[in-house]
Amino acid sequence: MRTTISQIPVEYRHIAGFTLLVTYIVMLLGAYTSAIGAGLSCPDWPTCYGTWVPFLQPEIIANSPYSALQIFAEWAHRGLAMTAGVLIVGTTLGAWVTHRNTPIVKWSATAALALLPLQVILGGLTVTEDLQPIIVTTHLGVAILILLCLLTTCLVAYLRR
Numbered sequence: 253m254r255t256t257i258s259q260i261p262v263e264y265r266h267i268a269g270f271t272l273l274v275t276y277i278v279m280l281l282g283a284y285t286s287a288i289g290a291g292l293s294c295p296d297w298p299t300c301y302g303t304w305v306p307f308l309q310p311e312i313i314a315n316s317p318y319s320a321l322q323i324f325a326e327w328a329h330r331g332l333a334m335t336a337g338v339l340i341v342g343t344t345l346g347a348w349v350t351h352r353n354t355p356i357v358k359w360s361a362t363a364a365l366a367l368l369p370l371q372v373i374l375g376g377l378t379v380t381e382d383l384q385p386i387i388v389t390t391h392l393g394v395a396i397l398i399l400l401c402l403l404t405t406c407l408v409a410y411l412r413r
């Protein structure tokens with residue numbers, strides 16, 4: 253029993269590390285979306301041109317004022333953000349199961365999870381409010397906070413191995 257429990261955190265640190273990596277890639281993809289002027293290439297939210305997968309309807313891409321690359325970047329940013337969200341939920345649950353006696357791991361993961369709904373709402377507002385600077389800036393600010401929380405979770409989980 254003791255062996256089993258002591259082995260769980262070893263796997264947990266890899267989960268935390270993977271979540272950190274995926275969240276970092278979401279941020280890079282967001283910056284890329286912004287840099288190529290694709291922030292409004294999916295003009296609606298949460299769907300993109302009223303569908304979850306616009307690439308299944310070639311006429312949507314053909315009739316859009318944005319290129320396929322621009323639409324793909326924004327769409328992929330949203331999709332990967334959803335994946336990161338699921339991973340953050342798992343990382344937080346895992347922290348409470350495997351690091352019951354390590355408050356820093358539990359609470360930094362929980363803080364990342366608490367910020368997640370805010371970040372999703374800000375992402376939606378980024379689109380529906382036409383890239384208002386204050387919203388885009390806050391979206392970036394919250395992303396950095398989430399990454400810092402996950403970095404703390406991950407580093408402490410590795411150090412306490």
Ligand code: HEM
Nearest residue numbers: 278279282283285286291333336372375376378388392395
């Ligand atoms: C884990 C969740 C998310 C993270 C960590 C995240 C992070 C980021 C980052 C770092 C940027 C670049 C900001 C900049 O360069 O100024 C960005 C851009 C963007 N994000 Fe997110 N994002 C997330 C979820 C979402 C969601 C759910 C949406 C929904 C629409 C969204 C929409 C956007 C848009 C439209 C941009 C481009 C803004 C522009 O053109 O300036 N994000 N995101």
